[in-house]
Amino acid sequence: xxxxxxxxxxxxxxxxxxxxxxxxxxxxxxxxxxxxxxxxxxxxxxxxxxxxxxxxxxxxxxxxxxxxxxxxxxxxxxxxxxxxxxxxxxxxxxxxxxxxxxxxxxxxxxxxxxxxxxxxxxxxxxxxxxxxxxxxxxxxxxxxxxxxxxxxxxxxxxxxxxxxxxxxxxxxxxxxxxxxxxxxxxxxxxxxxxxxxxxxxxxxxxxxxxxxx
Numbered sequence: 355x356x357x358x359x360x361x362x363x364x365x366x367x368x369x370x371x372x373x374x375x376x377x378x379x380x381x382x383x384x385x386x387x388x389x390x391x392x393x394x395x396x397x398x399x400x401x402x403x404x405x406x407x408x409x410x411x412x413x414x415x416x417x418x419x420x421x422x423x424x425x426x427x428x429x430x431x432x433x434x435x436x437x438x439x440x441x442x443x444x445x446x447x448x449x450x451x452x453x454x455x456x457x458x459x460x461x462x463x464x465x466x467x468x469x470x471x472x473x474x475x476x477x478x479x480x481x482x483x484x485x486x487x488x489x490x491x492x493x494x495x496x497x498x499x500x501x502x503x504x505x506x507x508x509x510x511x512x513x514x515x516x517x518x519x520x521x522x523x524x525x526x527x528x529x530x531x532x533x534x535x536x537x538x539x540x541x542x543x544x545x546x547x548x549x550x551x552x553x554x555x556x557x558x559x560x561x562x563x564x565x566x567x
Contacts, residue, residue, distance in 0.1 A: 394481035479551035
């Protein structure tokens with residue numbers, strides 16, 4: 355388990371995709387992950403209604419830490435040297451990082467009976483691909499008058515290697531109809547080649563990572 359503290363990472367509230375982008379870079383730089391990030395995966399969580407309940411979130415005002423995000427982004431690290439898969443969630447009040455099984459049971463709570471509109475889908479993107487292609491000019495954080503809905507980070511917006519200035523919407527638009535229903539080798543292989551990764555349902559997350567070699 356890492357000795358890194360949440361306070362050592364770049365974190366701007368409501369900019370979770372950018373926070374994860376810099377988290378990936380720090381994990382690689384500090385030797386906590388493979389230098390090229392090949393053991394890291396970015397996971398976007400959302401649904402058709404853009405209403406996803408997650409528990410143990412620091413932004414919550416409730417004792418159980420539940421909050422309704424429109425989307426959320428975390429990092430999952432493939433297990434190393436016999437350890438469990440790890441979840442890096444800078445907005446979670448659970449241990450940092452958390453074992454995947456614990457995070458699923460405590461934060462996602464798939465056994466909790468939710469109305470169908472709150473069901474969550476997961477877009478999984480391989481970190482080396484995400485670091486090359488992700489871009490955001492933060493337009494989603496401005497209202498119709500052009501005012502910021504939350505103060506943006508002080509650093510410059512992230513631009514993709516190919517010069518793209520904004521494609522965040524392509525990552526965060528996630529629909530139940532996009533979900534792959536089987537865990538065959540083709541799906542697992544696709545996460546290593548597809549710019550936007552693969553989309554799975556909330557009950558498939560642990561199974562998916564159990565097949566990542």
